[in-house]
Amino acid sequence: MATISVTCTDEKAALVVLRNRERELSYLVDMVPSHIWRLTPAGEPIFFNRRMIEFLGMDAADFDKPGTSRLESIAEIAVHPDDAKQFNDVLSGCLVSGENFAMRYRLRRSDGVYRWMSSRAEPVRDENGRISQWYGLCHDIEDQMCADELMRRNERQLRQLIDAVPALIWSTTPDGRPTYLNKRYTEVTGATLDDLMGPDGSPAPLAVAHPEDRPAAAGLRARAFETGGPYAVRYRQLRRDGSYHWTDTRALPLRNDAGAILQWYGVSVDIDDLVKAQEALQQSEQRLQQLVETLPAMIYCATPDGEPIYRSQQLREFLGINLEDLGEPGASGLGSTLEAVIHPDDLTAVKQRYSHSLATGEPYAQRHRLRRFDGQYRWVETRAATMRNSDDQIVQWNGICLDIEDEVRAQEKLRSAQESLARASQAASLAELSASIAHEVNQPLAAVVANSHACYRWLSIEPANLQRAKTTVERIIRDANSAAEVVSRIRALFKQTVEPRMTTTISSVIAEARNLMTDEASRRRMRLEIDVDGELPPVAFDRVQVQQVLINLIRNGMDAMETVTGDRVVGLRARRVKDVIETEISDFGQGVTSPDKIFDPFFTTKRNGMGMGLAICRSIVESHGGRLWAQNRPQGATFIFTLPIEAKTK
Ligand code: ADP
Numbered sequence: 001m002a003t004i005s006v007t008c009t010d011e012k013a014a015l016v017v018l019r020n021r022e023r024e025l026s027y028l029v030d031m032v033p034s035h036i037w038r039l040t041p042a043g044e045p046i047f048f049n050r051r052m053i054e055f056l057g058m059d060a061a062d063f064d065k066p067g068t069s070r071l072e073s074i075a076e077i078a079v080h081p082d083d084a085k086q087f088n089d090v091l092s093g094c095l096v097s098g099e100n101f102a103m104r105y106r107l108r109r110s111d112g113v114y115r116w117m118s119s120r121a122e123p124v125r126d127e128n129g130r131i132s133q134w135y136g137l138c139h140d141i142e143d144q145m146c147a148d149e150l151m152r153r154n155e156r157q158l159r160q161l162i163d164a165v166p167a168l169i170w171s172t173t174p175d176g177r178p179t180y181l182n183k184r185y186t187e188v189t190g191a192t193l194d195d196l197m198g199p200d201g202s203p204a205p206l207a208v209a210h211p212e213d214r215p216a217a218a219g220l221r222a223r224a225f226e227t228g229g230p231y232a233v234r235y236r237q238l239r240r241d242g243s244y245h246w247t248d249t250r251a252l253p254l255r256n257d258a259g260a261i262l263q264w265y266g267v268s269v270d271i272d273d274l275v276k277a278q279e280a281l282q283q284s285e286q287r288l289q290q291l292v293e294t295l296p297a298m299i300y301c302a303t304p305d306g307e308p309i310y311r312s313q314q315l316r317e318f319l320g321i322n323l324e325d326l327g328e329p330g331a332s333g334l335g336s337t338l339e340a341v342i343h344p345d346d347l348t349a350v351k352q353r354y355s356h357s358l359a360t361g362e363p364y365a366q367r368h369r370l371r372r373f374d375g376q377y378r379w380v381e382t383r384a385a386t387m388r389n390s391d392d393q394i395v396q397w398n399g400i401c402l403d404i405e406d407e408v409r410a411q412e413k414l415r416s417a418q419e420s421l422a423r424a425s426q427a428a429s430l431a432e433l434s435a436s437i438a439h440e441v442n443q444p445l446a447a448v449v450a451n452s453h454a455c456y457r458w459l460s461i462e463p464a465n466l467q468r469a470k471t472t473v474e475r476i477i478r479d480a481n482s483a484a485e486v487v488s489r490i491r492a493l494f495k496q497t498v499e500p501r502m503t504t505t506i507s508s509v510i511a512e513a514r515n516l517m518t519d520e521a522s523r524r525r526m527r528l529e530i531d532v533d534g535e536l537p538p539v540a541f542d543r544v545q546v547q548q549v550l551i552n553l554i555r556n557g558m559d560a561m562e563t564v565t566g567d568r569v570v571g572l573r574a575r576r577v578k579d580v581i582e583t584e585i586s587d588f589g590q591g592v593t594s595p596d597k598i599f600d601p602f603f604t605t606k607r608n609g610m611g612m613g614l615a616i617c618r619s620i621v622e623s624h625g626g627r628l629w630a631q632n633r634p635q636g637a638t639f640i641f642t643l644p645i646e647a648k649t650k
Contacts (some may be wrong), residue, residue, distance in 0.1 A: 039121070039134035043071045043095045052138070057110025080106035080114045091121075098123050098131055104141065115142040168268040170205075174253070174261040176225050177203045185268075190240035210236035210244045217249075228253055228261055234275075237268060245272040298401040302384075304394040306358050308337060315401065320373025343369035343377045345525055361386050361394055367404070378405040411519065444479035451475045501540045506574050506581050506643065507532040509543055513550040514572070526558055526568040533575040539643050545620045546643070549628075552613045553585040553639045559606065560589025560637065579645050580626065586638040592630050599628075617641070 029036055035052035037060070039045055045060040053059050056078055065073035075088045083105035094101040101121040106114035121136035162169050163183040171180040178196040186192050189208045198204040206214050206221070213235035224231035231251040236244035251266030292299050298315035302308050311319070319341060342350050346368035357364035364384040369377035384399030455472035458465040514528050521528050550572075557570040566588065573584045597603045599618050604611030614628075621628040621641045628641040 033139070035117070035136075035138040037121075037136045037138065039071070039095075039136065041095070041123075041131040041134070043069070043091065043134070045070050045074060055107070055109055078108045080108065082106070094121070095134070101134075101136070104145075107138070115140055116145040117141065166270075168247075170266050170268075172203070172205065172264045172266075174225075174264070175203075176205060176221070176264070178205055179263070188240065188270075189238055191238070206235075208238040210238070212236075224251070225264070228255075231264075231266065234271070237270075245270050246275040247271060298380075298403070300399045300401065302397040302399070304358075304396070306354065306397065309396075318370070318372055318403070341371045343371070345369075345522070357384065358397075364397075364399070370401070378403055379408040380404060408519070412523070415519070441483045444483040447479040448476050448483070451479065501542050503538045503540045504543060505536055505538050506546075506583060507534075507536060509547050510550065510572055510574060510583070513547055513554065516547075516551065517554050520555075521558065521570070524558055524562075524568075526561060526570065528554070529569050529571045531571065531573045536574060536576055536581060537645055539581055539645055541624050541643055542620075546624070549617045549620050549641060550583075550585070552617050553641075556613060556639070557585055557587030557589065557637075560587050560591075562589075564588055564590075576645070577642075580642040581645065582640060582642050584638050584640050586633060586636060588636040591632040591635070592637045595630055595632075598630065 030050035032049070033051065035055060036047075036049040037045060037052060038047035045063065048056070048060045058078075060070070063070045063073045063077065065076075068076070071091065072088065075084045079087045087103060087105050090103050091101055093099075100123075101119070104116060104118050107117045108114050117138045118141045119136060119138035121134050123131040124133045124135060126132045165182075166184070168185040168188060169180075169182040170178060170185060172178050178193055181191070181193050181196070191208050196203065196205050196207055198207075206217055209217050217233045217235045220233045221231055223229070231249070233249050234246060235249070237247040237249075239245055247268045248271045249266060249268040251264050253261040254263045254265060255261055293313045295312070296314075297312075298318055299310075299312040300308060300315055301310040321340075338351060338354070339347060350366055350368050353364060353366045356362065363386075364382070367379065367381050370380045370382075371377055380401050381404050382399060382401045384397050386394045387396040387398055389395050451472045455469050455476065458469035458472060510530060510532055514530055517528060554570050554572070561568045561570075569588060571584070571586045573586070575582055592598060593605070594603070599614045600611070601615040602611040603614075618628045621643075625644045626642040628639065630637055630639050632638075
């Protein structure tokens, strides 16, 4: 009895264990995150786990449809119409052959949404090897399918993009073995991936490079691949038609998190047009540069504010200073740049003209002395003009500077030769004049002397012969008068009427006189300042003679300033005063000391003076119906002459 009860108790316990296990198993089957199903050997579904029932919203038994097997009605109701036939065919085939079933298809969820499933089933056989059941497992792969599809789409787009960009794209293994070429690469160069492998299987990525450019490119490539640094090279690349085009090739390595190179990615861009345009530009720039450098002139360029930015070789050699020697543009300032090279006596005038041109944009032209590298100052003529952009804004000043030293020297020589000639001829005519005066005056003077002796004798005797003495004195008076007449006649020589006279403006004659005297003035470190009223009417006068008057008066003014240290300026001023034109020539000299004598012939205070200049000037002016006089100023003298507007002759 006791034994039986023990047995009973054991069995009960075993039953409880069994039930628990079954519950656990059924719980497991229902809770695994997959669909589990079971079919009969004929393919009739007999079990769906809970997740599958929940997904489909139906159990295996619910697929009973009159006229069709349950499997067929599952295919019809739950499988996507596009997949249903294949599902049926594959599963039926497996049921017949006993092979494992595996398929992906879209299964309809209870809410009508189809989701991709990956499904597998295997048969279970009895001890006789007959199939007793099919067990299937099916899990939702919708998200994975979507991700795969997205990836495929992205990859497709990327590939399209890579093939569409107007560049040749390639990749290689870390050791340089080509692994990919985009479509355009082959289209453009005609080379395929195989062509970039040498006959011995070693990589030949530069097979498309021009043989002449290959060694340099290979060197750069090898260095980049060795160091992992970026690869950038320009070479001529082969085209399908056998021509070569300049290309710019660049590549970078792709590294993993540990920094090891996984792949090299590169791109080649056609820059043939750019390189050719650059070459053409370089050539034309070179030609222009050569032109500028070989022109027989010194050329320079400056910024709109006058800072030098370029000096031709000839100018650099002349000055012996390069732009760099001046430091940063603007650092030394334009003023000190000019000071370094312009003669101190010309500096003020140059600065004035230069700043005027910079301020107004008017062309610049000036003659001045420029310091050569050896310290010698040479006369140059500088001209500059603006270069403007399409908005008419000044972008640059371009200038040319010509060495005119030899020309100036030759002119100076000519002028001093002319001057000495004039002086010689003046001296000669003075000698002649003196001789003739002496000759003409000598006779009456000799008679005066003889008669004076006679008169003395008549008065010295006892008794004095007054009658004879009186007669002798009368002769003396006669002879003295005839001597005075000689002098008057000579003076009359200078009062001759001058012909022909032309109607012209005093300003044009003043301009001529200024031109003639400018060089002498600068040689003597003096300046001429002209101030002529622009509205002066034309007058009839002898141009050469009036010019002679002007030159005489200017030169006298300059002579008077020879020892002056302050302002050394001769001013010329012309204006209308009622019905005459008044011309003033003023200086900063010592002033006139003997105003009552200076117009007399032969009056001079100069060592080499003739004393004829002012006398002649006055006679010329008077012969034109005008007047010439002098007046002193606080410093210096002013000589004024008038010319009547209604021309008169004397
Ligand atoms: P010269 O050529 O000998 O000087 P001019 O007739 O030209 O003869 O001048 C006569 C004199 O008048 C000069 O020697 C000088 O003393 C005086 N004179 C002329 N111009 C000036 C002047 N601008 N300032 C001072 N004195 C002058």
